[in-house]
Amino acid sequence: SQQGEEDPQALSIQEGENATMNCSYKTSINNLQWYRQNSGRGLVHLILIRSNEREKHSGRLRVTLDTSKKSSSLLITASRAADTASYFCATARGNSKLTFGKGITLSVRP
Amino acid sequence: DAGVIQSPRHEVTEMGQEVTLRCKPISGHDYLFWYRQTMMRGLELLIYFNNNVPIDDSGMPEDRFSAKMPNASFSTLKIQPSEPRDSAVYFCASSLGRLAGGETQYFGPGTRLLVL
Numbered sequence: 001s002q003q004g005e006e007d008p009q010a011l012s013i014q015e016g017e018n019a020t021m022n023c024s025y026k027t028s029i030n031n032l033q034w035y036r037q038n039s040g041r042g043l044v045h046l047i048l049i050r051s052n053e054r055e056k057h058s059g060r061l062r063v064t065l066d067t068s069k070k071s072s073s074l075l076i077t078a079s080r081a082a083d084t085a086s087y088f089c090a091t092a093r094g095n096s097k098l099t100f101g102k103g104i105t106l107s108v109r110p
Numbered sequence: 111d112a113g114v115i116q117s118p119r120h121e122v123t124e125m126g127q128e129v130t131l132r133c134k135p136i137s138g139h140d141y142l143f144w145y146r147q148t149m150m151r152g153l154e155l156l157i158y159f160n161n162n163v164p165i166d167d168s169g170m171p172e173d174r175f176s177a178k179m180p181n182a183s184f185s186t187l188k189i190q191p192s193e194p195r196d197s198a199v200y201f202c203a204s205s206l207g208r209l210a211g212g213e214t215q216y217f218g219p220g221t222r223l224l225v226l
Binding site: 030031033035041042043044045048050088092093094095096097098099100101102103 | 114141143152153155158160165166201203205208209210211212214215216217218219220
């Protein structure tokens with residue numbers, strides 16, 4: 001079963017706006033990772049947040065983690081047309097594998 | 111490094127034929143993962159290896175699927191016999207260490223398989 005569930009499933013915004021994507025999960029985790037997939041390509045790692053962290057930044061990306069609510073959010077600020085892609089959250093537990101959600105399709109209109 | 115390399119990039123075959131997908135992980139990475147992606151089921155982990163040893167194959171759909179990793183730089187995923195429902199994009203990924211320990215995955219470009 002899917003550990004991560006992203007919300008919304010699809011998001012369409014104007015270039016320059018901020019995009020917020022949410023992810024919920026069911027069990028305790030060691031870390032949560034966000035990946036991006038451009039059409040026809042493999043997934044690319046964006047950012048990782050550990051279970052003892054609450055917020056991390058990387059460039060225009062900001063990720064938060066609330067372990068009490070078992071949820072995470074990914075914020076992309078000042079979006080660009082090139083940010084158009086699918087975004088996946090993935091959780092890592094005590095083993096060596098990730099469990100991915102079904103992804104969010106982000107469309108950024110020029 | 112060239113990243114994770116997969117071949118072929120596209121494969122069209124007929125039902126009942128054998129299909130072999132190939133993967134070369136990033137040099138030095140200890141973990142190798144095979145995934146399948148479809149619109150209906152999303153991204154599914156099929157099997158993963160640590161130091162060439164299969165650790166978890168619980169995601170392998172059925173006996174028609176098999177995976178091997180004869181050495182640290184090569185892995186294969188074989189489907190025999192193939193069926194139309196196997197049509198999907200198959201990804202190989204590798205990581206330097208344990209994902210739970212904070213390592214991340216590097217994905218190959220995928221093999222797009224169509225079984226007619």
